[in-house]
Amino acid sequence: MKRKILSASARIQNVQTPIIPVIGEMIRTHPGTISLGQGVVYYDPPPGVAEYAAAAMADPVNHRYQPVEGIDALRAVLVDKLNRENKIDCADSTVVVTAGSNMGFFNAILAICDVGDEVILLTPWYFNHEMAIRIAGCQPMGVATDADFQPDIASIEAKITNKTRAIVTISPNNPTGAVYTPDILDAVNALCAERGIYHISDEAYEYFVYGDVAHHSPASRKATEDHTISLFSLSKSYSLASWRIGYMVIPDHLAESVRKIQDTNVICPPVISQYAALHALKSGYEYCRPMIKRIADVRQHLYQALEDVPGIAANHADGAFYVFLEIPGDNRIDIEIVSELVKDFGVAAIPGSAFGIESGTYLRVSYGALEPDAVKRGIDCLCDGLRSIVTR
Amino acid sequence: MKRKILSASARIQNVQTPIIPVIGEMIRTHPGTISLGQGVVYYDPPPGVAEYAAAAMADPVNHRYQPVEGIDALRAVLVDKLNRENKIDCADSTVVVTAGSNMGFFNAILAICDVGDEVILLTPWYFNHEMAIRIAGCQPMGVATDADFQPDIASIEAKITNKTRAIVTISPNNPTGAVYTPDILDAVNALCAERGIYHISDEAYEYFVYGDVAHHSPASRKATEDHTISLFSLSKSYSLASWRIGYMVIPDHLAESVRKIQDTNVICPPVISQYAALHALKSGYEYCRPMIKRIADVRQHLYQALEDVPGIAANHADGAFYVFLEIPGDNRIDIEIVSELVKDFGVAAIPGSAFGIESGTYLRVSYGALEPDAVKRGIDCLCDGLRSIVTR
Numbered sequence: 061m062k063r064k065i066l067s068a069s070a071r072i073q074n075v076q077t078p079i080i081p082v083i084g085e086m087i088r089t090h091p092g093t094i095s096l097g098q099g100v101v102y103y104d105p106p107p108g109v110a111e112y113a114a115a116a117m118a119d120p121v122n123h124r125y126q127p128v129e130g131i132d133a134l135r136a137v138l139v140d141k142l143n144r145e146n147k148i149d150c151a152d153s154t155v156v157v158t159a160g161s162n163m164g165f166f167n168a169i170l171a172i173c174d175v176g177d178e179v180i181l182l183t184p185w186y187f188n189h190e191m192a193i194r195i196a197g198c199q200p201m202g203v204a205t206d207a208d209f210q211p212d213i214a215s216i217e218a219k220i221t222n223k224t225r226a227i228v229t230i231s232p233n234n235p236t237g238a239v240y241t242p243d244i245l246d247a248v249n250a251l252c253a254e255r256g257i258y259h260i261s262d263e264a265y266e267y268f269v270y271g272d273v274a275h276h277s278p279a280s281r282k283a284t285e286d287h288t289i290s291l292f293s294l295s296k297s298y299s300l301a302s303w304r305i306g307y308m309v310i311p312d313h314l315a316e317s318v319r320k321i322q323d324t325n326v327i328c329p330p331v332i333s334q335y336a337a338l339h340a341l342k343s344g345y346e347y348c349r350p351m352i353k354r355i356a357d358v359r360q361h362l363y364q365a366l367e368d369v370p371g372i373a374a375n376h377a378d379g380a381f382y383v384f385l386e387i388p389g390d391n392r393i394d395i396e397i398v399s400e401l402v403k404d405f406g407v408a409a410i411p412g413s414a415f416g417i418e419s420g421t422y423l424r425v426s427y428g429a430l431e432p433d434a435v436k437r438g439i440d441c442l443c444d445g446l447r448s449i450v451t452r
Numbered sequence: 453m454k455r456k457i458l459s460a461s462a463r464i465q466n467v468q469t470p471i472i473p474v475i476g477e478m479i480r481t482h483p484g485t486i487s488l489g490q491g492v493v494y495y496d497p498p499p500g501v502a503e504y505a506a507a508a509m510a511d512p513v514n515h516r517y518q519p520v521e522g523i524d525a526l527r528a529v530l531v532d533k534l535n536r537e538n539k540i541d542c543a544d545s546t547v548v549v550t551a552g553s554n555m556g557f558f559n560a561i562l563a564i565c566d567v568g569d570e571v572i573l574l575t576p577w578y579f580n581h582e583m584a585i586r587i588a589g590c591q592p593m594g595v596a597t598d599a600d601f602q603p604d605i606a607s608i609e610a611k612i613t614n615k616t617r618a619i620v621t622i623s624p625n626n627p628t629g630a631v632y633t634p635d636i637l638d639a640v641n642a643l644c645a646e647r648g649i650y651h652i653s654d655e656a657y658e659y660f661v662y663g664d665v666a667h668h669s670p671a672s673r674k675a676t677e678d679h680t681i682s683l684f685s686l687s688k689s690y691s692l693a694s695w696r697i698g699y700m701v702i703p704d705h706l707a708e709s710v711r712k713i714q715d716t717n718v719i720c721p722p723v724i725s726q727y728a729a730l731h732a733l734k735s736g737y738e739y740c741r742p743m744i745k746r747i748a749d750v751r752q753h754l755y756q757a758l759e760d761v762p763g764i765a766a767n768h769a770d771g772a773f774y775v776f777l778e779i780p781g782d783n784r785i786d787i788e789i790v791s792e793l794v795k796d797f798g799v800a801a802i803p804g805s806a807f808g809i810e811s812g813t814y815l816r817v818s819y820g821a822l823e824p825d826a827v828k829r830g831i832d833c834l835c836d837g838l839r840s841i842v843t844r
Binding site: 065066067068069070071072073075076077078080081098100104105109110111113114115117118120122123124125126127128159160162163166170171172173174175177188191192195196197225256257258286287299300301302303304311313314316317319320321323324325326327328329330331332333336 | 457458459460461462463464465467468469470472473490492496497501502503505506507509510512514515516517518519520551552554555558562563564565566567569580583584587588589617648649650678679691692693694695696703705706708709711712713715716717718719720721722723724725728
């Protein structure tokens with residue numbers, strides 16, 4: 061009997077290849093490249109985090125599975141933090157610790173979406189959001205943001221169908237750095253309430269806001285708890301990226317569903333990492349503040365340097381540690397520009413097409429991942445490269 | 453405008469509630485209950501594992517994301533282990549480290565199954581396998597094992613349709629403890645090759661075999677690498693359950709697909725846990741051997757004790773640390789029996805219905821999770837309870 065040809069599922073073949081490892085490979089083959097690519101911070105986690113976490117493992121019970129939704133001690137600290145900092149009252153919500161915020165998003169999509177359902181993403185979108193929706197057998201529906209990368213409520217509303225299950229916002233935004241105004245976030249949330257859909261609010265970059273701009277959590281408003289899913293991460297704020305700890309605030313009516321998914325997927329978030337998170341949260345925002353201040357200085361340097369590059373109009377975004385640059389000129393292919401930047405100018409960025417950009421040529425430049433001196437050198441290389449490319 | 457009622461997706465509502473937390477809650481409300489419930493081992497991980505892992509985090513790069521498929525050092529050790537112990541030649545396969553073996557299974561299902569596809573599970577099945585298949589929008593197709601809980605090839609073949617994408621085996625088996633014979637595993641594998649479907653071989657309990665019985669990895673045979681997905685875990689063997697480290701051996705043609713899924717789901721397995729795994733694997737099987745020897749003694753005690761319970765015929769399964777007991781009598785409800793065992797006899801087990809058993813009343817008894825003395829006391833309580841229940 062002739063064998064069928066074995067191959068991956070169509071759903072996976074429709075999912076884009078993760079871009080970060082592709083750029084990572086370019087960098088590896090060109091040693092010395094300064095990476096303005098990956099979204100990580102330049103600083104270390106609070107001192108003693110690994111030692112504290114290791115000490116917690118002296119209790120043999122900690123080697124065993126712990127609660128699916130996270131250990132009680134960590135969840136209690138998170139409820140307190142959410143109350144104090146985000147003004148989110150968790151009385152009718154459930155806090156679930158996840159193995160990173162990507163898992164929180166995947167949990168949410170699986171918990172609320174059936175196959176064929178639609179989820180509205182604002183473009184440029186975060187690639188792992190789009191990928192998660194497709195992997196779940198659902199449809200990402202992109203809605204363009206405005207010239208300042210802010211959501212346009214009328215455009216979002218026009219995209220809602222009877223298959224829409226959620227609208228996703230990311231503020232501060234990856235990849236644009238835009239911080240959505242409280243009015244806009246509240247308007248998205250009110251639209252969700254009115255139409256009976258969920259608002260997934262990704263707040264992984266909540267601490268990364270500059271100048272007078274403040275972070276706003278839509279779930280801080282009254283009567284939002286039934287339809288708002290808020291996602292947070294310790295990967296950026298506390299530099300715990302490799303430890304894989306995030307958390308989600310979900311309506312109580314989704315708690316059992318998310319528990320089923322997480323039990324099936326990871327059983328429980330890694331317990332040693334939960335203790336690391338507990339230790340980091342003791343230092344709290346005060347640990348992050350001076351580190352982020354230095355990123356703010358780098359950001360100023362970046363915008364100043366970009367002003368000297370003719371043809372580049374950089375949006376002054378107020379948050380995260382990204383700038384989403386438009387490269388003028390037709391028929392430019394972003395991945396080729398990135399390749400040229402790596403080979404000829406020793407600097408890497410992420411091509412805009414990874415974020416669902418369909419017209420225009422963009423690069424996402426991450427300015428938080430390197431020691432301020434190194435990133436400034438990287439910015440200089442980038443500007444040299446852009447000058448050469450743009451004037452060609 | 454009237455709001456729609458928000459609720460979880462139908463796919464999740466169709467997924468069973470995880471049983472372990474339900475039994476855990478029963479135990480918590482009856483302090484002193486001896487748990488023969490959860491599938492964990494009584495012993496600790498190799499000494500120094502937490503300290504070694506914490507020391508690795510002194511390198512700041514280890515706080516950042518590491519490769520999606522796991523760190524190179526760990527994957528190299530795993531390739532060597534697979535070669536030596538499992539006789540799996542990884543030349544045309546890819547080893548992917550996962551945040552636990554459940555994630556390996558979920559990765560596999562998402563990578564090979566489209567919505568509506570079917571996956572054959574042998575009953576009684578492992579509940580998280582069934583849950584993963586439903587969460588992925590696919591259909592678990594149960595095929596009953598024989599009186600010794602061994603697979604019946606003709607029954608499996610009869611269940612294959614043009615929607616079938618995989619046959620799943622677990623050997624040593626959860627929940628029955630059965631170790632499938634090499635002939636049967638090879639026959640399942642050959643059937644998969646012939647019909648162009650995948651064989652998912654879950655080998656989480658590979659070290660837990662007793663007497664003269666040996667573990668057999670179907671991927672050790674020639675020409676199996678294109679259609680065999682082998683899953684392994686460090687949760688049981690090295691008692692690293694809470695650390696969440698497993699690994700999968702997959703055909704090279706699925707590597708990119710699994711990378712996409714894992715990138716979206718967890719980005720990378722927790723890095724500190726990967727270093728813990730690296731340390732544990734240095735001790736290797738020699739660390740586990742004396743621990744498992746003691747479980748073998750407990751197993752003997754269990755079977756002897758059960759012989760004195762009239763009406764109970766326990767299958768002498770040769771592996772894992774489970775016995776799957778049939779309770780005679782009609783109209784018995786397994787969860788009520790478990791509740792009675794907890795309340796009146798101070799011992800807990802897992803009801804068979806969680807494993808997809810549709811006729812007959814069964815309990816899964818786990819005898820590996822407690823110090824041998826404690827588990828022996830638990831077995832005595834269990835036998836007292838069964839005597840009382842069976843003769844009623």
